Amino acid sequence: MPQEPPLDAPVDDDTVIAVRNATVTRGGNHLIHNLSWQVELDERWVVLGPNGAGKTTLLNLAAARLHPTRGRVYVLGERLGRVDINELRPRIGLATVALHDRMPPDETVHNIVLTAAWSVLGRFRESYDPIDESRATALLEQLGMGPLASRLYGTLSEGERKRVQIARALMTDPELLLLDEPAAGLDLGGREDLVRRLAELAADPDSPALVLVTHHVEEIPPGFSHGLLLRDGEVVAQGLLRDVLTGENLTATFGVPLRVDHADGRWSARAA
């Protein structure tokens, strides 16, 4: 086991997230408990665990949307509680179902992405530089949504919306991209399309550090390097995916006997 750094050890420039002995408590319950985790610039992490394990809570800490009850959290070198979160948040791209549901259905796909430059949800009187306009166009192209840029968001399929969300999360050129269950609710074709695009993102050296939350090992894109397994707010295992994704660890995480297979860069799990 690597030794944990002391709570007040300085954070290295390449460390994107440093969670140190963090506990989040609500109504007397620990949502996460004494958790330590570190993400470096060039790493692509998957956070895996059953319902209620604390994955979204951990992601909200990393997104600077929540403070720990105890312990310390550093994001992009800044300590939560000691930094102006309005300056920190634009440096973090976040795509979650909660944000996805807040998008105005009568806004165009292009504007849904573009308005992230001002951290607003709909276009009003803000003025955008041509460089913002072309960045939104390029991101929609990258996510395969170029042909649908002028469609209204409310008319998109679930899979198309997820891709627009990821384009929006990338609009501010974040140093960290957090994706909460990006493949949830997609059909098999939609999931495979998204996994392929996330694999492209993971392979791009210009991409930000990536953290993807999921319940399913089948949704892990090739190129993701590290895994954190959570159960009841505590870490079951963390480290390189090839070390972490074992039948034994997944069995301990999900509470049912599981076996894991790995082929062609993809993972699968089934009852042992």
Ligand SMILES: Nc1ncnc2c1ncn2[C@@H]1O[C@H](COP(=O)(O)OP(=O)(O)OP(=O)(O)O)[C@@H](O)[C@H]1O
């Ligand atoms: N404000 C709150 N007050 C009390 N309990 C909460 C609160 N928010 C979350 N919880 C509980 O904390 C636990 C962890 O929640 P969290 O949403 O982080 O889990 P998760 O792993 O993301 O789950 P899922 O996979 O179902 O989305 C859950 O049992 C949840 O009911």
